[in-house]
Amino acid sequence: MNLTLFVWRQKNADAQGGFERYEISDVSEDSSFLETLDMLNLRLVESGQPTVAFEHDCREGICGSCSMSINGRPHGPKKLTTACQLHMRNYKDGDVIYVEPFRARAFPVVKDLVVDRSAFDRIQQAGGYVSVNTGAAPEANANAIEKDKADEAFDAAACIGCGACVAACPNGSAMLFTAAKVTHLSLLPQGQPERSARVLDMVHTMDAEMFGGCTNHGECQEACPKGISIKYISQLNRDFLSSTVKKALSLRGKMQSQ
Amino acid sequence: MGLVREFYRSTVGKKMAMALSGIVLVLFVLGHMAGNLKIFAGVDLATGDYKIDDYGRFLRAMGAEMLGHSGVLWIVRVVLLACVVIHALTGIQLASLNRRAKPVGYEVRSYRSANAASLTMLYGGLFLMVFITYHILHFTTGTVHFRGFVEGEVYSNVYSAFQNYGIAGFYVVAMALLALHLYHGTWSMFQTLGVDTPRWNKGIRTAAKIVAVAMFLGFSSVPVGISIGALPAPIAQAGTN
Numbered sequence: 001m002n003l004t005l006f007v008w009r010q011k012n013a014d015a016q017g018g019f020e021r022y023e024i025s026d027v028s029e030d031s032s033f034l035e036t037l038d039m040l041n042l043r044l045v046e047s048g049q050p051t052v053a054f055e056h057d058c059r060e061g062i063c064g065s066c067s068m069s070i071n072g073r074p075h076g077p078k079k080l081t082t083a084c085q086l087h088m089r090n091y092k093d094g095d096v097i098y099v100e101p102f103r104a105r106a107f108p109v110v111k112d113l114v115v116d117r118s119a120f121d122r123i124q125q126a127g128g129y130v131s132v133n134t135g136a137a138p139e140a141n142a143n144a145i146e147k148d149k150a151d152e153a154f155d156a157a158a159c160i161g162c163g164a165c166v167a168a169c170p171n172g173s174a175m176l177f178t179a180a181k182v183t184h185l186s187l188l189p190q191g192q193p194e195r196s197a198r199v200l201d202m203v204h205t206m207d208a209e210m211f212g213g214c215t216n217h218g219e220c221q222e223a224c225p226k227g228i229s230i231k232y233i234s235q236l237n238r239d240f241l242s243s244t245v246k247k248a249l250s251l252r253g254k255m256q257s258q
Numbered sequence: 259m260g261l262v263r264e265f266y267r268s269t270v271g272k273k274m275a276m277a278l279s280g281i282v283l284v285l286f287v288l289g290h291m292a293g294n295l296k297i298f299a300g301v302d303l304a305t306g307d308y309k310i311d312d313y314g315r316f317l318r319a320m321g322a323e324m325l326g327h328s329g330v331l332w333i334v335r336v337v338l339l340a341c342v343v344i345h346a347l348t349g350i351q352l353a354s355l356n357r358r359a360k361p362v363g364y365e366v367r368s369y370r371s372a373n374a375a376s377l378t379m380l381y382g383g384l385f386l387m388v389f390i391t392y393h394i395l396h397f398t399t400g401t402v403h404f405r406g407f408v409e410g411e412v413y414s415n416v417y418s419a420f421q422n423y424g425i426a427g428f429y430v431v432a433m434a435l436l437a438l439h440l441y442h443g444t445w446s447m448f449q450t451l452g453v454d455t456p457r458w459n460k461g462i463r464t465a466a467k468i469v470a471v472a473m474f475l476g477f478s479s480v481p482v483g484i485s486i487g488a489l490p491a492p493i494a495q496a497g498t499n
Binding site for chain 2: 006019069071072073098100103104105106169170171172173203204206207210211212213214215216217218219221222223229230231233234235236237238239240241244247248
């Protein structure tokens, strides 16, 4: 099939970007979207033009690198699918496709379709971990975890940190990502010691990284290639409130003795 | 106080302030709508007064033994005003934060679940502030009534105001926008406060729809009813208040 691509080209973070039009012919319907971009790049090399920069790693839908919006939708039109797993059979001959980097202030463009998503790493570093004592491995069956709890934690842990939620959100909010990272630990016994500090620290870091606030549009859940539900955002809100109350009632510190 | 400030500084805390003030405002609007329907109750045969006029007197006399005339009414007014101020200021703050967080949009925009209600919360809210101001000057103080406003004569004030199709139409449009605001807001506050769960979600979504539709129909029934002549012209009141 023959396609018309409008690809966002931007030399570096400070440069002014713009769309470049490319006509691309003989695209196989069995190739993936990234393979189509590979093909485009081959042709650009042949004609001595600079290639389109885009991020990719595993190409099997689990690394979360392919941060591009296709016709305004992060990872393209297909639900539960990353751009690398999006096949060209979803398009038809003559289609016009706009390819843009993920848009959010917290994700500055590095080059063309590559954005800097290290803000996610900093949210994660603020509390997305559990303390594990070194030494002998604990007895595997010592911590009983209910099946439905384990499943729920696993659903949240399926987050690959691709940033599609932020890209899809009209507010550039990272609530779905933060909620998934907070909740998959706070549902499990191993996550309890840091539970309160985790949610407070991660939310404050999220705000400090200049992500927007959640206004419950629900776009993130639609865009998420791993199908993470906004129920985790509700859970995060609940945890944030109870952790604030817990902190207020904490016994840390000293009292005056009158 | 440090903790409260820290809580409010976060976007999640701000959203909760919006949700809590929103709950108060939704409950007030529901009560207001139910009270308005008294206009259809007609005249109290024993006294010859309109039931809605009696209801207005009741609201002012409520708790008079303890707090004096209009005492309770003023407390309610102050609480409502505080909620409106919190709701509006926080809403504007969040909207400007959100706008800064998304400085560049997409060339092609296709929403999948964001809808007219969720995308217009800021504009709807700003419009409602203008509307509420007009509405208070219109029916509470009578400043912009211009059609023989008499304090306390609710029925005749409302009847004469809605003789003008323009004013009646404006109220109906305003109520449609209120319904849109409430449709997103009512569900949204449960989600923001963390009360929403997959088990409750369907019920909360349905309740939000019912609230929005009921609010639109209930409020609009008054200007529409008067415009189409379903309500009789006011009779001269037997006793003045």
